Each structure stands twice: as structure tokens, then as C-alpha cells.
Amino acid sequence: MYFAGVDIGSTMTKIVLLDTDDRVLSAIKGPTGPEHRQLANEVMKTALEQTGLQLDDISYVVATGYGRFNVPFADRQITELSCHARGVSSLFPNIRTAIDIGGQDAKCLKINNGKLIDFVMNDKCAAGTGRFLEVIAATLGIRLDDLGDISLKSTKKIQISNFCTIFAQQEVVSRLSEGEKLEDIIAGLHDALASRVAALARRLKVEPDVVLTGGVAKNAGMVKAMQENLGCELLVPEDPLITGAMGAAILAKEHALEAIAKGEPVSTKPRRLEKATLFH
Amino acid sequence: MPDKSRGLKRAKEIYQNRSRRVQELKAAGKKIIGYPCVYVPLEILTALDLVPYRTCGDIKEPVTEADRALPTSFCPIMRTCLDCALKGKNDFLDGMVTVHSSDPQEKTARVWESYVDHPYFHFIDMPGTVRPEAMEYFKSQLNDFKKTLESFTGKKLSADKLKAAIESHNKQRALVKESYELTKPTPPLISGIEIVQVVKALMSLPVTEGNELLTQVISEVKSRNDGPKRKPARLLIWSSTLDDSAIMEIFESGANVVMDESCGGIRPYRGSVKLTTDPLDGLADYYLNEITCARTFRQAVIGETKKDYKKDLQSRFGYLKDIIKKWNINGAVLLLVRYCDPFAFEMPSLKDYLDGLGIPSTYIEYDYTRGALAPLRTRVEAFLETIS
Numbered sequence: 001m002y003f004a005g006v007d008i009g010s011t012m013t014k015i016v017l018l019d020t021d022d023r024v025l026s027a028i029k030g031p032t033g034p035e036h037r038q039l040a041n042e043v044m045k046t047a048l049e050q051t052g053l054q055l056d057d058i059s060y061v062v063a064t065g066y067g068r069f070n071v072p073f074a075d076r077q078i079t080e081l082s083c084h085a086r087g088v089s090s091l092f093p094n095i096r097t098a099i100d101i102g103g104q105d106a107k108c109l110k111i112n113n114g115k116l117i118d119f120v121m122n123d124k125c126a127a128g129t130g131r132f133l134e135v136i137a138a139t140l141g142i143r144l145d146d147l148g149d150i151s152l153k154s155t156k157k158i159q160i161s162n163f164c165t166i167f168a169q170q171e172v173v174s175r176l177s178e179g180e181k182l183e184d185i186i187a188g189l190h191d192a193l194a195s196r197v198a199a200l201a202r203r204l205k206v207e208p209d210v211v212l213t214g215g216v217a218k219n220a221g222m223v224k225a226m227q228e229n230l231g232c233e234l235l236v237p238e239d240p241l242i243t244g245a246m247g248a249a250i251l252a253k254e255h256a257l258e259a260i261a262k263g264e265p266v267s268t269k270p271r272r273l274e275k276a277t278l279f280h
Numbered sequence: 281m282p283d284k285s286r287g288l289k290r291a292k293e294i295y296q297n298r299s300r301r302v303q304e305l306k307a308a309g310k311k312i313i314g315y316p317c318v319y320v321p322l323e324i325l326t327a328l329d330l331v332p333y334r335t336c337g338d339i340k341e342p343v344t345e346a347d348r349a350l351p352t353s354f355c356p357i358m359r360t361c362l363d364c365a366l367k368g369k370n371d372f373l374d375g376m377v378t379v380h381s382s383d384p385q386e387k388t389a390r391v392w393e394s395y396v397d398h399p400y401f402h403f404i405d406m407p408g409t410v411r412p413e414a415m416e417y418f419k420s421q422l423n424d425f426k427k428t429l430e431s432f433t434g435k436k437l438s439a440d441k442l443k444a445a446i447e448s449h450n451k452q453r454a455l456v457k458e459s460y461e462l463t464k465p466t467p468p469l470i471s472g473i474e475i476v477q478v479v480k481a482l483m484s485l486p487v488t489e490g491n492e493l494l495t496q497v498i499s500e501v502k503s504r505n506d507g508p509k510r511k512p513a514r515l516l517i518w519s520s521t522l523d524d525s526a527i528m529e530i531f532e533s534g535a536n537v538v539m540d541e542s543c544g545g546i547r548p549y550r551g552s553v554k555l556t557t558d559p560l561d562g563l564a565d566y567y568l569n570e571i572t573c574a575r576t577f578r579q580a581v582i583g584e585t586k587k588d589y590k591k592d593l594q595s596r597f598g599y600l601k602d603i604i605k606k607w608n609i610n611g612a613v614l615l616l617v618r619y620c621d622p623f624a625f626e627m628p629s630l631k632d633y634l635d636g637l638g639i640p641s642t643y644i645e646y647d648y649t650r651g652a653l654a655p656l657r658t659r660v661e662a663f664l665e666t667i668s
Binding site: 115116 | 654655
């Protein structure tokens, strides 16, 4: 049997196909863009091509992420908080705290025996999210992927006092005009973001093991800044973007096997890639 | 003979077109007085034959006009209420009476008085503690309120009329409590969404018409067999104001909301006013001591929060213990409207109190705007996933 987890985040759409033995057959990422429904179909098609499976072969599909209601072939929607918790727990069995910094929000999850027990999320604004770094990278004309390495060259971290993305952007420009070094400013920005997220996380008790996920976890400068701000070691999965989709796929498997054990029908949705239409 | 099958439908119609009934009454010669908060003693308005009408904001209406009068980082409820007033949505009001329920409310009252033209305007200065001296002061405020209304209406307020009004409003409180008895079964006989609509309808009608509506609703709900479905959780919502069913729908997509401890739910109705020789004594006692809004601080020992934290929590939140038991509640959402300091300050202690009772709770902050509903949905669903 095969199971799928589809995670439509604000920036990236991710899919994971699993078999009954939790082997990852396919893990695909693509930018989300405005057409969720189209994209859910596209990533599923690519994953199927990669594995040689047909859509009918997938026993159960769980959709997650803020676009979870826009996956036409999903059997069930589960929030990204529960899916992340399940996904990171499969990689790090001793996890107690997960911090996920995505494009649109930052969240801290408390986990016990693989299950989400409590959480906090940031406010809706961009402060404390990956968008903060995206905006700053664009302002500085630097590739997002290069920010982390540049920040690691810093010898004198500049204090950035603004959490607000727009105000921080102005602060960066004024610091540059004062002649401060780019790497020091970028290190300061990472610290500003990390202190904001760490403050959020401290609303719950941060207990080890602590795992950092989400697109921002790919940035080595951010991992360092988060470790400094939390005062503890952080574990980072090999692919920190995929944990939500992975958790969704695992929950899909668990749900399907439970249904079978109870003698209930497994799938609830027709397995077809509907013609994509928005607001349908 | 009232049609007993139409209570909920009528409540929904009034909820959707709130001012229609008071505009009819106005055309027939009645005077309509707006009020923004549970702390305005409606009994005094009713006794002088005035129709109280709770002014609300609109979650679907972007705030534009209020931004010329209020800071943007300010209570979103106050902003949308004033915005609607500045856009002429309350132009039928003959007057407005407001109260110091929070600092933004007080500041907005001043702005409201200058920017919105009502023939009558009054502000009640409400003490923030329950000390005996506060009671004296509050009673003198109610006396002032009474005098300004007497001069506005040209009528003297008689003690008998005030007692009769207190009885009518107490009857309304009793009927709302009776409606909440209907959320005790599993599944509840009436949904949280329906209650939001009924309560908002009550705040748009004269008290006697509201009581008729409630009687119809209760009899209809008791006899129908297509009530709410059983959901995995029985929730308590604790909030300042929850007056839009779009918000309640988010909770009820995965849970039954069996108790709404907010101004759009049971808070204005849980107690009842004592009939005292001077009716103003009973009113002052009820509005200062009985209403459990976070704006009034109820320490166990005044001035000493830390002396005995457990006793202090009991003094501030003890009323919830009984509710949680009787309504068989298994989860609580502490819903905070952004920038609402009085409620924000209570959150950590309330969470401690609920933890002590073994009730899982989550604290969610949101903006009172339509755009805030999708993030709110994710947080609520995730909380329900943790407790199911």
C-alpha cells in the first residue's frame, strides 16, 4: 500500500509518498504560487511519474499547510502543526520541542511520544518568519541561499532593534549608509529574527531534544543564531522543508491501517486529478 | 399567539439586519440609545421607555474612517465600532451612553462625542476594582446618569418603573441561562452559532420583545430533532467580545461550543440584579461586582496578588470551575482580540487556573478582521487535534 502527504505552505508545496514500511518513495518540493489546486495536481503527477505509481495506487492522502483545503484528491485535512510534530518525531524519536520557521509563520511545538501536546504560533505579520529574510535579501540584492554563509563571516554583530520587517529594512539601509559591514548587518538580522522566535518558543517550556525545521533551518546562520538565543543545541533534519508532508504521509498511513483494522472503508475521495479551477 | 417554530429563524434575521426593528420603533416615536459595552445599566434606559441598542463593529468592513480619529495600534473592536458610526451606520440613534470599561473605550468615548453627532451623549466612569469606596463612587455615577436621562426625556424616573425594568431584564437573564441549560446534553440541543445570533438579536430589541424571542427559541429548540451534531470536544470560549457567527463557525466545525464566556454569550446574563429598597444599590452591586469581565480586577486580597496565588486565582476565575463541571467541558480557548490589555493580562493566570483543573486550554490572539480568520482556523484545528 502507498500513502501520500501533501503540504501546501505559503511559499513551497511539498509532497511525500510512503509505502507501508515508511520508505520514502518520493519527496518533491515546488514553489506554491497563486494556484494551489493546480499545483497540488502537478506535484502529485511528478511524484507518480518518479515512482511509476498510478493515482489509484495511493490508498490515503492527507493534506496539510495553509492550502490544505485546496487539494482536490485529499481524503483528509490535518493542520501543519500536528503533521510537523508527527514528521519530526519519525526522524528524531527523542524530540520534545520543534521550532518551525516557514515563509508565513513561525511555530513552536511541544511533543510527547510523537504527538503534539501544545503549540504557539507567531502573529500574522511577517516579523519572525522566513519572509523577513526574503525581504531583506531582496533589499540587499543577495540570494536568499547565501544569507547564512555571509552572516557566518561576521566578527562584530550589529544590533538590529526593529522586529517589523519594513522598519528593519529601513534600519538596514541606514546602517549600510553608516558604513557598517554587510556580514555584520546580516548577522544582526539573523539575531533579531532568532530572538523573536526564541521569545515565542519560551512561552512554552523549551525541552531537549529541540529540532529546527522549515525553510529557514537551511540557513546555517539562522541555526547558529537560534542556538545562541535558546542556549541549547538544535538538531536539523537533512531536509527541513519536508517534515510536514512526511508527517502527513505517516498520519495517512496510520489512518488507513486503523480503518482496515476496524473493517471500515479506507479512502473517501475519488482518485482523479480534477481539472484545476480556483475558488471552486 | 407567537409562532413557536420561528424563534431561531427570527433571531437570525435580526442578527443579519440588526437595526431594522429599532428603526421601526423609532418611526413609531420611540427613542433609541446606543451602548457599546455590558457595563451600561440598561434597566435605567428601559425604565424611561428608551430602547437600548448595542453598537457593534463589522468584521467584514475594512476600517478606513476611524483611522483619522484613532491610532491604528489600538483595540480593533473600538476601531471598527467607531468606523461604523463614522460611516453613518448608527445615524438612527438618538443618543449614546458609554462607560470606562477599558482605557480604549474611554478614549474612544471622547472621540465619539466629538465626531459623531447624537442629541444625547453620556459617559459613565466605572471604577476598576471592587473596593467598598468604588461602590459608593459608582452609585454616584449611576445617579448622574439617571439625571442626564431625566433631563433628556423630560420624565422623572420612578423607583417602581425602575424595579419593573430590573425585573424584565432579570427575566431576560434567566431565559438566557435557560438557553444555556440546553447546551448541557451531548450533543447540545442548541449550537454556539445559534446562541451568538440569539444574543446579538437580544441586544437589538427592547427587553420585552427579546424575552418573547427567547421564549420562542427555547420552546423550538426543546422540541426540534435536527439540532447540532455531536463533535469530539465540548469547548469553553473565554473572550472579551465574540459577536460574529463566522468566528463561532471556526470553533464549531470541529467542536461543540457549550459555553461562551464573552459579551456575545453568557457574560451579560449570568448573574441577576438584587431588588433593593433603592434600586440603584442593586444595580451598582450587579454591574460592579457580578459581571465577570477582565476589566475589573478581583484579587483575593486587594493590593496583594502574590500573597496567596491559589486563593487569588480562585477569586478571579473561581466561577469557571462550576461551569466546567456542570457543562462537562474538556477544552478551553482563550481568545484574545489583539491589543486588548485587560484580557491579555489575565491569560497567563487563567491558563494556570485551568491547568490546575486539568482542562487543556490554548491562548489565541487575533485581529478583529476577516483576514485573521484563516490563521485562527489553523490554530483552533491544531488545538482540537491535540485534545482529541
